[in-house]
Amino acid sequence: MFANGFKGKNVLVGLTGGIAIYKVCELIRKFKNSGANVKVILSKGAEKFVTPLLFASLSGQKAYTEEDFFKPTGEILHIELANFPDVVVIAPATASFIAKLASGQADELLLSTLLATKAPVYIFPAMNTNMWEHPATQRNIEILKTWGYRIYEPASGILACDTTGKGRLPEVEEIFETLQAHFVKKTLLNHKVLITGGPTKEYIDEVRCITNDSSGKMAFLLAKEAYYRGAEVYLIWGGKDLPGVFPRINEFLGIPYPKVFPVSTTKEMLEVAKRIFPKCRLAIFAAAPCDFRPKTAFKGKLKKQEVLTLDLELTEDIAKTLSSQKKPDQITIGFALENPENLEKYALTKKQEKNFDLIVANPISTLSAEISDFIVFTPKDKLYFNQVSKDYLAKVLFDLVGV
Numbered sequence: 168m169f170a171n172g173f174k175g176k177n178v179l180v181g182l183t184g185g186i187a188i189y190k191v192c193e194l195i196r197k198f199k200n201s202g203a204n205v206k207v208i209l210s211k212g213a214e215k216f217v218t219p220l221l222f223a224s225l226s227g228q229k230a231y232t233e234e235d236f237f238k239p240t241g242e243i244l245h246i247e248l249a250n251f252p253d254v255v256v257i258a259p260a261t262a263s264f265i266a267k268l269a270s271g272q273a274d275e276l277l278l279s280t281l282l283a284t285k286a287p288v289y290i291f292p293a294m295n296t297n298m299w300e301h302p303a304t305q306r307n308i309e310i311l312k313t314w315g316y317r318i319y320e321p322a323s324g325i326l327a328c329d330t331t332g333k334g335r336l337p338e339v340e341e342i343f344e345t346l347q348a349h350f351v352k353k354t355l356l357n358h359k360v361l362i363t364g365g366p367t368k369e370y371i372d373e374v375r376c377i378t379n380d381s382s383g384k385m386a387f388l389l390a391k392e393a394y395y396r397g398a399e400v401y402l403i404w405g406g407k408d409l410p411g412v413f414p415r416i417n418e419f420l421g422i423p424y425p426k427v428f429p430v431s432t433t434k435e436m437l438e439v440a441k442r443i444f445p446k447c448r449l450a451i452f453a454a455a456p457c458d459f460r461p462k463t464a465f466k467g468k469l470k471k472q473e474v475l476t477l478d479l480e481l482t483e484d485i486a487k488t489l490s491s492q493k494k495p496d497q498i499t500i501g502f503a504l505e506n507p508e509n510l511e512k513y514a515l516t517k518k519q520e521k522n523f524d525l526i527v528a529n530p531i532s533t534l535s536a537e538i539s540d541f542i543v544f545t546p547k548d549k550l551y552f553n554q555v556s557k558d559y560l561a562k563v564l565f566d567l568v569g570v
């Protein structure tokens with residue numbers, strides 16, 4: 168339980184000769200810092216851009232080049248390297264490399280290793296838009312897909328050749344996350360998961376509103392973890408922009424990309440949640456809905472002197488409303504953000520009142536924090552987590568409810 172996906176895993180990184188090679192330095196560092204055992208092979212083209220010294224230093228291991236391929240050392244290097252990885256990452260992948268692999272060529276160390284390996288291979292192409300769109304490249308990509316290679320389509324944006332279009336290597340974080348997802352057990356395949364996140368807003372007039380400081384980060388991380396576990400994710404989102412991107416792993420997993428439903432008020436959040444909740448295996452109420460709203464929302468913009476007192480009423484209680492519809496096979500998780508003195512007491516009352524299977528009690532300081540203290544009440548236990556990241560907690564919660 169609670170394992171970091173990369174720890175002890177063998178990752179083989181193949182570098183080929185594209186300008187985006189500079190981004191991969193950071194990627195290798197991230198793999199290494201996450202506990203992976205990383206080996207690097209440079210293609211002939213890659214050696215024209217960089218030297219192996221940099222990658223040996225970053226990975227902490229010898230970085231292999233063409234010079235090593237035919238060395239009379241008594242070992243068969245490409246077979247040793249082919250047997251090493253749990254996963255192979257080719258980034259950036261040039262048009263030339265893709266063409267050679269699609270035609271089964273093995274005249275380089277990297278290509279021979281790829282033909283000999285049984286490990287899953289993720290390929291991140293990066294090139295000029297015209298090169299990407301060329302029928303030869305597109306045909307080669309289709310061939311590789313049919314052979315089970317996981318091709319991560321390039322991103323769109325400004326390219327190194329000063330043009331704009333499709334062909335960029337995705338950001339390092341996105342590549343890293345894609346591989347992170349690879350090592351997550353697909354415990355939620357064929358299940359739907361609902362997550363509410365972010366603050367809601369209640370309008371005083373057409374300009375001003377009551378809201379709160381929730382960043383929605385916890386909900387986003389929970390949505391990501393559910394997606395990595397193979398779930399069909401519905402994120403009902405009251406915040407502004409999401410605090411990150413979901414990597415495009417849906418094609419490899421054969422699942423839909425997470426659906427995000429932007430909402431504004433607590434009532435809107437409830438209406439969307441009501442539609443989605445009945446079909447979900449798991450629902451996580453991680454939003455910070457506004458508990459009060461003005462009884463009257465004024466038209467236009469109030470002048471300073473017009474209103475001095477706001478008449479408020481309670482908004483809908485989303486989790487409580489849905490708890491009455493909860494079926495025996497549905498699991499619900501709630502969050503309680505409370506003052507420290509009554510944190511545990513209020514969290515337990517809330518857990519009972521809303522029929523949650525699990526509740527996370529967190530202090531007010533959690534609102535926009537990266538790390539925090541959490542107390543988790545499971546059906547049987549009370550668990551204390553001191554100063555852990557929201558990312559870590561997100562993974563733990565799924566394990567604790569057994570999905």
Ligand SMILES: Cc1cc2nc3c(=O)[nH]c(=O)nc-3n(C[C@H](O)[C@H](O)[C@H](O)COP(=O)(O)O)c2cc1C
Nearest residue numbers: 183184185186210211212213261262263264293294
């Ligand atoms: C400055 C420069 C930048 C290049 N950038 C790319 C690129 O981003 N993508 C690509 O597919 N090819 C690019 N190429 C072409 C490849 O380097 C070339 O096809 C090379 O033979 C690839 O070798 P490899 O596949 O062994 O790495 C570039 C070439 C040069 C000179």
